[in-house]
Amino acid sequence: MEPDVILMDEPCSALDPVSTARIEDLMIELKETYSIVIVTHNMQQAARVADRTAFFTVLADDATSSRTGILVEYDTTEKIFANPSDERTERYVTGRFG
Numbered sequence: 223m224e225p226d227v228i229l230m231d232e233p234c235s236a237l238d239p240v241s242t243a244r245i246e247d248l249m250i251e252l253k254e255t256y257s258i259v260i261v262t263h264n265m266q267q268a269a270r271v272a273d274r275t276a277f278f279t280v281l282a283d284d285a286t287s288s289r290t291g292i293l294v295e296y297d298t299t300e301k302i303f304a305n306p307s308d309e310r311t312e313r314y315v316t317g318r319f320g
Contacts, residue, residue: 226255227256227257227258227259228252228258229260230249230258232262232264233245233249234246234264234267235262235264246267246270246271250271253271253273265303265315265317268299273298274296274297275297275298275299275302275303276295277293277294277296277310277311277314277315278294279291279294279314294310294311295308295311302315
């Protein structure tokens, strides 16, 4: 049987810190039963609630004006934030890019 999945896009954007903490506590509780996928630009939130993290970016082709999304890195959240394998990931999570 497949696990149930909850998808959340920017689940706490524009919320105050108290409300954000309550939502994050709920996500931590629910991940015992459900797989939760969140999309967020909030690096602190990802570091607090995620077990695994993926970093995506976009490659632009100036000749054709096309943009293609690519997966740069996927690993444990601890590894992504403490010692990423790809320089692009390191630049993003430290705020030097993006």
